Amino acid sequence: MVDLQDDTPLSDDEIDVTPTRALFVEMLTRDIQLDRAVLDLVDNSIDGAKRLRPGHDSDLTGLELKIVLDSDKFEISDNCGGIGHDIARRYAFRFGRAKGMAATPGSVGQFGVGMKRALFKFGHRFEVVSTTISDEFVLRVNVDEWEQATGPWKFAFESSATGLSKPIENTGTTIRVSPLRSDTQAQFGSKTFQNALGRQIQSVQQQYLDRGLRIVFDGKSLLATPWKLLQGGGLEPMFTEDSLSIGVGEIKRRIYAGLGQSSPQEAGWYVFCNGRLILAADQSKTTGWERDEGSEGVTMPKFHGQFSRFRGYVFLDAEDASVLPWNTTKTGVDTDTDVWRNTYSEMRRAMRPIIDFLNKVSDENERPVNDRSLTEAIAKSMAVSVRSIVRSGPFSTPVARSGPKPPPWTSIQFSRPKSQVDELRTHYDAGSNSELGGILFDEAFKASDRN
Structure with a gap:
């Protein structure tokens, strides 16, 4: 891209439509929240980890990233391989994914805007220091000055070196932003924001934490709390695994559904794209909770407290991240894609027998305590990690004990002295x-x- 100037020659048929840098930066950063911008940088580090340890379920032990933020600065550092000198020059700082750039297989970052959007949004200056096994560089940018400059859209290394021989354990990237913009200062300096952000990172990157990646936020290691479903006592979660061919790409899909601990806040569907949590505890029509009969012939209710034990997990993984049904901020799914429409139908089919079971459990409340076989089955089950579930098949439950249904009860209220x-x-x-x-x-x- 090149900034045209007033004296730049234009033919009689040409019209100057080049955006100003300041407008471009404002447009780039306006529609993303600060927490999501931080998550984009975390995603970049995880992509580095996946380049070092490729594989659908590879062990990431020994790889880590650290995040520090307050009202003065933001810093994220990792030991995940670094950004190559040539990649930095030609691709990493381009606005959008440039043609010719080889994508990380199974990457989380997709659109080529996350790092730049975060750096511009956070502050007035940023610094990127990166080391690979063969090269290194230091980049420092004064955003305010760059916005006002004219000419080619480019940065310049402060220092760089190639042809090196570095041990893999000494590679990685550090990004620092300071001073911060005023609105960023206020939020990054807030303990409420910091605590919420830490919980959010722990939640959306749970699959990588479970695989051994260490994420240190504000000096504390985030914990791996695997996603779980109840199993045993006659209960077996639903699990299916298949593949979808999408144009030149392929998506591997896994769907788990069953019961969890009773919690209205945690109930619903969890959707992951290449390991990144996109939807959490979703109870909306996006994941099938709507009172209608869909094209698959399954009628579903809207979510309510009776279904507080429902849990569903959808994992969509692809070498080419562009075929996955997520949006640019990774805050939702693209419901118009063939991938999602097909997955949506499968999710509704998975939900129906679980909803029927939970309705029967609710009906048992009208029976004597010693005549609640389904409730007993839940009590005898154990929460197991979805990664440990290998049985493929539908949701399975014990058969409820038959017997006469007790008469309905009602209450009487009156007042006396x-x-x-x-x-x-x-x-x-x-x-x-x-x-x-x-x-x-x-x-x-x-x-x-x-x-």
């Missing part, structure tokens, strides 16, 4: 007004002439 109620409660040795009401009703019912 407190002194009289207290006197009767003492007379009948009742522990509460509710217990007293039951005693009096039983007596009245026995004494009534119902013939």
Whole structure:
């Protein structure tokens, strides 16, 4: 890209449509929140880890990234292989993914805007220091000055070297931004924001933490808490695995669904693209929670508290990240893609037997405690990591014990003078007004002439 100037020759048929740098930066950064911009930089480090340890489920032990932020600065560093000198010159700092740049197989970063968008959004100056096994560079940019400059859109290394021989354990990238923009200062300096961001990183990168990657945020290592489903006691989660051919690419798809601990906040669908959590505890029509009959002939309800044990996990993995159904900020799915429409139908088919089971569990509440076989099955089950589930097949449950359904119950409410109620409660040795009401009703019912 080149900035045209007032005296740049234009033919009579040409019109200058070149954007100013300042406008371009504002447009690039306006529609992404600070937490998402940080996550983009984390994604870049994870892509470096995946280049070093390729493979769908490779062990990432020994690789780490550290994040420090406050009202003065932002810094992220990793030991994940670094950015090559030529990659930095030709591709890494381009706005958008340039043609000819080889993508990391199974990458999380896709569109080529994450790092630049974050750096421009965070502050007025940034520094990138990177070392690979064969080269290194230092790049320092004054964003305010660059925005006002004219001429070719380019940066310049402050120093660089090639033809080196570095041990792999000494490779990696460090990014520093300081001073920060005023709105960034306020949020990065807030403990509330910091705590929320730490939890968010731990959640969306859980699959990589579970594989051994160490992420240190504000001096503390984030914990791996594997996604789990209940198994045992006659319960077996649903699990399917298949592949989808999309143009020149292929998507490997795994879907798990079943029960978890009762929690309305954690219930719903979790969707991952190349290991990155895109949707968490989703209870919306995007993942099938809508009162209608879909094209697959499955009728679903809207989500409510009765389904607080439902858990579903969708893993979509592809060598070519561009075929995955995610948006540029990785905050949602593209519901218009063939991939998602097909996956959506499979998710609804997976949900229906689990919803039916939970409805039966709810109906058991009207039975005596010793006649709740499905509830007993849940109590006997154990939470296991989805990575440990190998049985392929539908959701499986024990058969509910059959028997006459107890008559429905209802409640009676009335008021009487407190002194009289207290006197009767003492007379009948009742522990509460509710217990007293039951005693009096039983007596009245026995004494009534119902013939």
